Amino acid sequence: MPLTIPRFATPFLVIFLFLTITNLGVSSQAAEPRQVVENFHAALLAVMKTAETNSVEQRYKELEPAIADAFNLDFMIRIAVGSRWKKTSNLEKTALVQAFKRMCVGTYASRFNGYSGESFKTLDVLDGPRKTKLVKTHIARPRDTTVKLTYVMRQFGLEWHIIDVLLDGSISEMAVRVSEYRNILRNQGAGALATALNKKADRLISP
Numbered sequence: 001m002p003l004t005i006p007r008f009a010t011p012f013l014v015i016f017l018f019l020t021i022t023n024l025g026v027s028s029q030a031a032e033p034r035q036v037v038e039n040f041h042a043a044l045l046a047v048m049k050t051a052e053t054n055s056v057e058q059r060y061k062e063l064e065p066a067i068a069d070a071f072n073l074d075f076m077i078r079i080a081v082g083s084r085w086k087k088t089s090n091l092e093k094t095a096l097v098q099a100f101k102r103m104c105v106g107t108y109a110s111r112f113n114g115y116s117g118e119s120f121k122t123l124d125v126l127d128g129p130r131k132t133k134l135v136k137t138h139i140a141r142p143r144d145t146t147v148k149l150t151y152v153m154r155q156f157g158l159e160w161h162i163i164d165v166l167l168d169g170s171i172s173e174m175a176v177r178v179s180e181y182r183n184i185l186r187n188q189g190a191g192a193l194a195t196a197l198n199k200k201a202d203r204l205i206s207p
């Protein structure tokens with residue numbers, strides 16, 4: 001049904017109606033934390049099921065858009081770099097973001113390299129610290145133990161994105177990376193960290 005604006009509507013009212021309708025439309029399209037994680041899991045599962053016939057490079061291409069949608073990689077590398085981010089040049093920031101993205105996508109493309117009846121299940125969504133959401137999930141593996149994964153999610157504008165993954169509910173991937181990355185930054189600088197991330201990505205993508 002088309003929207004009809006009364007003839008007597010003031011410019012202010014017209015603007016108010018437009019903004020209200022626009023915001024409602026965007027809100028209805030913004031995925032909730034559970035949906036973001038489940039969409040990501042669906043992409044992982046699809047890649048796993050074709051892994052035997054696809055190379056790591058092919059899996060990388062398939063996972064790249066899904067990871068970009070699910071994770072806020074720019075935010076994650078800024079947190080990993082810490083206070084040194086402000087002192088880093090724009091050129092080095094761009095290099096770090098791109099290298100971090102390559103390493104993250106390469107890690108998933110390399111890690112999820114087969115399918116043996118695995119399935120993903122969302123268990124619960126809880127409130128986390130500092131206005132985050134914790135999406136508790138597990139990977140059921142018929143031939144092995146179940147893997148517990150908790151996704152730490154933060155809202156950016158209207159959208160929710162993953163900013164950390166907790167293995168078995170306690171081991172933070174970001175915490176491990178922060179320790180490793182800041183050691184390189186302290187001793188060698190931002191350029192060296194970008195180089196190290198790209199080298200790791202190269203090993204993952206082209207083993």
